[in-house]
Amino acid sequence: MEQALGKCMVCGEQATFTCKKAGSLNCWTTLCDRDLCKLLHLYIAHPNLIAEISKLENELKVEPVKILVGKINQPSITDVVIYKAGFLIPYEGGGFLWTTLCVHETLSGLEEDLEGKLKDANEREVMYTDQFFNSKIPSGLIEGLIS
């Protein structure tokens, strides 16, 4: 089995196991033993496992990543605003990756969802923006929000 694993999808080193967490699809991402790789993978692929994410942040003594609430474009449906809450992960080479924790058609609905999800989580900052963003946010675009 080991020889077929290939590279860690986060850092590119030799992978040591396959993530078998179930989401809408089973994951099958190959990862190495580094907890930081595991944490990054959880933020991106399994943001709903927020209790596990918080536990890992505590163990690694890393600052809990912030959550951004903003709007996403829905190019196929004009004039429909979709709100999204997601982790804001500093991206290699600058900028941020905005992962998807929950989406909703109304801000109040989104806040309700988010509150439920954050129950078992670390205290973490939630920031709000009126802007539309894609999942990759160049640092220049978001500088006003994050100091």
Ligand SMILES: [Zn+2]
């Ligand atoms: Zn790795």
Ligand SMILES: [Zn+2]
């Ligand atoms: Zn996974």
